[in-house]
Amino acid sequence: xxxxxxxxxxxxxxxxxxxxxxxxxxxxxxxxxxxxxxxxxxxxxxxxxxxxxxxxxxxxxxxxxxxxxxxxxxxxxxxxxxxxxxxxxxxxxxxxxxxxxxxxxxxxxxxxxxxxxxxxxxxxxxxxxxxxxxxxxxxxxxxxxxxxxxxxxxxxxxxxxxxxxxxxxxxxxxxxxxxxxxxxxxxxxxxxxxxxxxxxxxxxxxxxxxxxxxxxxxxxxxxxxxxxxxxxxxxxxxxxxxxxxxxxxxxxxxxxxxxxxxxxxxxxxxxxxxxxxxxxxxxxxxxxxxxxxxxxxxxxxxxxxxxxxxxxxxxxxxxxxxxxxxxxxxxxxxxxxxxxxxxxxxxxxxxxxxxxxxxxxxxxxxxxxxxxxxxxxxxxxxxxxxxxxxxxxxxxxxxxxxxxxxxxxxxxxxxxxxxxxxxxxxxxxxxxxxxxxxxxxxxxxxxxxxxxxxxxxxxxxxxxxxxxxxxxxxxxxxxxxxxxxxxxxxxxxxxxxxxxxxxxxxxxxxxxxxxxxxxxxxxxxxxxxxxxxxxxxxxxxxxxxxxxxxxxxxxxxxxxxxxxxxxxxxxxxxxxxxxxxxx
Amino acid sequence: xxxxxxxxxxxxxxxxxxxxxxxxxxxxxxxxxxxxxxxxxxxxxxxxxxxxxxxxxxxxxxxxxxxxxxxxxxxxxxxxxxxxxxxxxxxxxxxxxxxxxxxxxxxxxxxxxxxxxxxxxxxxxxxxxxxxxxxxxxxxxxxxxxxxxxxxxxxxxxxxxxxxxxxxxxxxxxxxxxxxxxxxxxxxxxxxxxxxxxxxxxxxxxxxxxxxxxxxxxxxxxxxxxxxxxxxxxxxxxxxxxxxxxxxxxxxxxxxxxxxxxxxxxxxxxxxxxxxxxx
Numbered sequence: 001x002x003x004x005x006x007x008x009x010x011x012x013x014x015x016x017x018x019x020x021x022x023x024x025x026x027x028x029x030x031x032x033x034x035x036x037x038x039x040x041x042x043x044x045x046x047x048x049x050x051x052x053x054x055x056x057x058x059x060x061x062x063x064x065x066x067x068x069x070x071x072x073x074x075x076x077x078x079x080x081x082x083x084x085x086x087x088x089x090x091x092x093x094x095x096x097x098x099x100x101x102x103x104x105x106x107x108x109x110x111x112x113x114x115x116x117x118x119x120x121x122x123x124x125x126x127x128x129x130x131x132x133x134x135x136x137x138x139x140x141x142x143x144x145x146x147x148x149x150x151x152x153x154x155x156x157x158x159x160x161x162x163x164x165x166x167x168x169x170x171x172x173x174x175x176x177x178x179x180x181x182x183x184x185x186x187x188x189x190x191x192x193x194x195x196x197x198x199x200x201x202x203x204x205x206x207x208x209x210x211x212x213x214x215x216x217x218x219x220x221x222x223x224x225x226x227x228x229x230x231x232x233x234x235x236x237x238x239x240x241x242x243x244x245x246x247x248x249x250x251x252x253x254x255x256x257x258x259x260x261x262x263x264x265x266x267x268x269x270x271x272x273x274x275x276x277x278x279x280x281x282x283x284x285x286x287x288x289x290x291x292x293x294x295x296x297x298x299x300x301x302x303x304x305x306x307x308x309x310x311x312x313x314x315x316x317x318x319x320x321x322x323x324x325x326x327x328x329x330x331x332x333x334x335x336x337x338x339x340x341x342x343x344x345x346x347x348x349x350x351x352x353x354x355x356x357x358x359x360x361x362x363x364x365x366x367x368x369x370x371x372x373x374x375x376x377x378x379x380x381x382x383x384x385x386x387x388x389x390x391x392x393x394x395x396x397x398x399x400x401x402x403x404x405x406x407x408x409x410x411x412x413x414x415x416x417x418x419x420x421x422x423x424x425x426x427x428x429x430x431x432x433x434x435x436x437x438x439x440x441x442x443x444x445x446x447x448x449x450x451x452x453x454x455x456x457x458x459x460x461x462x463x464x465x466x467x468x469x470x471x472x473x474x475x476x477x478x479x480x481x482x483x484x485x486x487x488x489x490x491x492x493x494x495x496x497x498x499x500x501x502x503x504x505x506x507x508x509x510x511x512x513x514x515x516x517x518x519x520x521x522x523x524x525x526x527x528x529x530x531x532x533x534x535x536x537x538x539x540x541x542x543x544x545x546x547x548x549x550x551x552x553x554x555x556x557x558x559x560x561x562x563x564x565x566x567x568x569x570x571x572x573x574x575x576x577x578x579x580x581x582x583x
Numbered sequence: 584x585x586x587x588x589x590x591x592x593x594x595x596x597x598x599x600x601x602x603x604x605x606x607x608x609x610x611x612x613x614x615x616x617x618x619x620x621x622x623x624x625x626x627x628x629x630x631x632x633x634x635x636x637x638x639x640x641x642x643x644x645x646x647x648x649x650x651x652x653x654x655x656x657x658x659x660x661x662x663x664x665x666x667x668x669x670x671x672x673x674x675x676x677x678x679x680x681x682x683x684x685x686x687x688x689x690x691x692x693x694x695x696x697x698x699x700x701x702x703x704x705x706x707x708x709x710x711x712x713x714x715x716x717x718x719x720x721x722x723x724x725x726x727x728x729x730x731x732x733x734x735x736x737x738x739x740x741x742x743x744x745x746x747x748x749x750x751x752x753x754x755x756x757x758x759x760x761x762x763x764x765x766x767x768x769x770x771x772x773x774x775x776x777x778x779x780x781x782x783x784x785x786x787x788x789x790x791x792x793x794x795x796x797x798x799x800x801x802x803x804x805x806x807x808x809x810x811x812x813x814x815x816x817x818x819x820x821x822x823x824x825x826x827x828x829x830x831x832x833x834x835x836x837x838x839x840x841x842x843x844x845x846x847x848x849x850x851x852x853x854x855x856x857x858x859x860x861x862x
Contacts, residue, residue: 024830025813025817026817136654137654140663140667141667144667201674205667205670205671205674206667208670209663209666209667209670212666213654213659213662213663213666214654214663239670239673239674240673240674240677241677242674243674243675243677243678243681244677244681246678247678247681247682247685248681251685251795254795258784258785259784259785260784260785260790260791260794260795261785261786261787261788261791262685262689262788262791262792262795267785267786267787267788267791268689268787268788268789269689269788269791270688270689273685273688273689276684276688277681277684277685
């Protein structure tokens with residue numbers, strides 16, 4: 001473990017992220033704007049302080065981890081296609097684990113790798129888009145930004161290394177006392193998440209400061225794009241609550257290393273305390289995942305509907321509503337954990353309260369689309385898909401929030417179906433929408449429309465089959481996190497369909513990946529405002545120059561007044577000298 | 584008291600606040616010795632915290648208006664940096680809040696049996712270091728680099744004293760040094776103090792909680808000491824001026840934050856509830 005920590009720090013110093021800080025500590029001043037030494041694709045493999053490069057680096061590592069986590073899911077989904085153990089058998093011995101143990105490790109790592117991938121993915125979109133949307137040259141703390149990105153690399157390596165170091169059986173939640181006894185892979189898992197937490201905290205801090213301090217002239221709070229509002233709300237959660245999961249994991253690591261019995265009842269510890277600390281972050285964390293995605297939906301919808309966003313103020317505030325309510329709902333994961341019974345009902349009501357600000361968003365989206373001139377290029381398809389999928393996720397939520405039904409649904413596949421619905425609707429669909437939408441801004445070319453539509457039409461129906469199937473088998477008694485199930489349950493054919501649907505989604509994401517890398521070089525040229533957007537970044541040619549806008553921006557209108565004539569959102573302030581030279 | 588621009592008044596203000604803090608700390612100690620009044624201890628700790636946050640950490644500066652709207656200017660960046668630092672401290676504060684939650688959950692109204700005199704001494708030492716840090720920062724704000732370096736050196740020595748007091752003596756890290764000092768502070772006969780060497784960290788919740796909380800705080804003290812050395816060294820090289828000394832302000836605010844945490848940890852570990860000896 002010390003090796004992992006030392007390795008992470010020396011990696012950062014070695015690759016040069018901290019060069020400027022070391023200079024500051026020695027009393028040497030450094031210039032604010034670095035000359036980039038690298039050109040083309042090489043700059044994405046080197047330390048850069050440009051928020052656009054860092055945003056793309058984040059997005060790429062998120063996609064890479066998405067692929068790793070997805071591959072793990074395909075492996076154990078194949079095992080589940082029929083009852084009995086097929087290839088993850090007890091005779092198998094891979095990385096010191098038998099087949100069922102390997103199943104547990106892959107299942108647990110699928111959870112945590114996907115979560116880290118989502119955290120990095122939202123950082124990618126936020127890093128790329130927020131400074132552009134507010135008209136800034138860069139983030140407030142570019143060096144800290146590079147640090148937050150580069151620390152996520154050793155975090156990801158440490159996390160994946162747990163597969164090869166004996167694995168662990170606990171699921172992504174890592175509850176003690178099981179996690180206090182698991183093999184050394186558990187330690188690497190905790191360490192990896194702990195380091196990824198630094199990235200999340202420091203990145204979030206940077207986003208809040210940037211959004212508060214770097215806005216263009218005239219951009220008052222109520223003229224900020226909705227995506228910036230959502231980014232601030234999500235950053236408030238990840239900046240504060242992440243410390244609790246870090247602390248909880250640190251305490252388990254110390255319990256493993258030094259025998260300090262924080263969560264060991266035999267030593268006067270309390271395992272339920274871990275669950276409180278863990279869920280105090282991990283429930284708000286799902287709002288960290290979805291708020292930027294819902295912000296992307298609100299941001300993109302008016303562009304493709306050609307109508308003003310309905311109820312701008314309410315949508316802006318609803319992100320904060322979700323974030324704040326999210327802090328007081330954590331114990332709804334613990335209805336069956338043996339916590340005090342009188343806590344159940346307050347947490348049930350606070351959880352149901354989340355649907356109010358979320359409902360505000362849905363109301364705004366539907367009202368925005370109402371009688372609009374809807375066009376459906378690929379980004380819009382993913383926006384619409386996200387709305388519908390998230391709606392299904394939202395509807396399957398209250399059965400878990402209600403104590404009486406949750407006692408039956410707890411730890412079944414119904415939970416898995418609900419969770420995948422919310423995260424696909426709240427993050428994955430909007431994430432793809434954002435990539436299709438901002439890809440031309442980053443590269444000057446657009447992604448292939450035909451293959452984009454194939455991606456969408458393959459993924460969406462399979463996804464519905466997958467999640468509804470998960471809820472179906474869950475209601476019929478399928479437990480989550482098990483490698484095998486009783487043939488007498490009669491779920492073999494349902495599981496086979498689920499596996500096929502899973503592979504269809506996997507294929508669609510591969511199509512997306514090929515499309516992405518092919519389009520960088522060979523995509524159709526798109527240097528202008530191809531979506532006909534009002535946003536400032538589309539008023540200048542693509543790809544964006546190194547320090548963004550050559551002339552400062554000024555906000556003179558409302559952000560979402562689509563369809564109104566002579567109501568521009570922003571304009572560029574002409575430098576005084578340029579005015580003189582005309583005469 | 585308003586926050587003054589005048590140098591001697593600013594230094595005087597630091598003295599007055601330090602006296603207030605000292606009185607409150609003694610009040611805390613005697614309240615704990617004389618009665619069993621947890622609410623009173625919480626109120627005193629909150630008053631101390633407010634004094635530190637306002638007069639030493641200068642939280643009101645967050646409300647400062649920009650004198651220069653150019654995003655690249657030093658004045659504008661200082662305000663941006665200040666906001667970033669405070670957000671970091673809020674984030675860091677959640678770690679310590681989590682540790683307090685853990686302490687309440689696992690120990691309730693019991694506490695480890697500790698040497699009370701030593702606890703009071705290290706608390707006063709840390710408080711004094713905060714006073715000198717504030718003095719140093721005020722002198723730097725008025726361009727007195729020599730005064731700043733002198734006061735930062737005192738802060739550093741006191742901070743080091745606190746760190747060694749906790750790790751070496753309170754933890755019985757070096758028994759040969761710890762024992763005579765503890766004897767000098769009047770350790771009662773037969774007190775069952777926690778010692779990591781006899782495995783108290785791993786036998787029960789008392790040791791686990793005590794070493795975790797003081798250890799996490801000591802780690803922050805250590806980083807604060809490194810930070811202090813860096814700004815002292817830079818001041819020696821003449822990097823800072825009365826107008827441009829963000830690094831000094833950041834180090835000072837961080838150092839006061841460490842003090843702020845101890846304002847809550849001290850009653851939580853030494854004063855609240857009934858003492859239970861090591862198993």
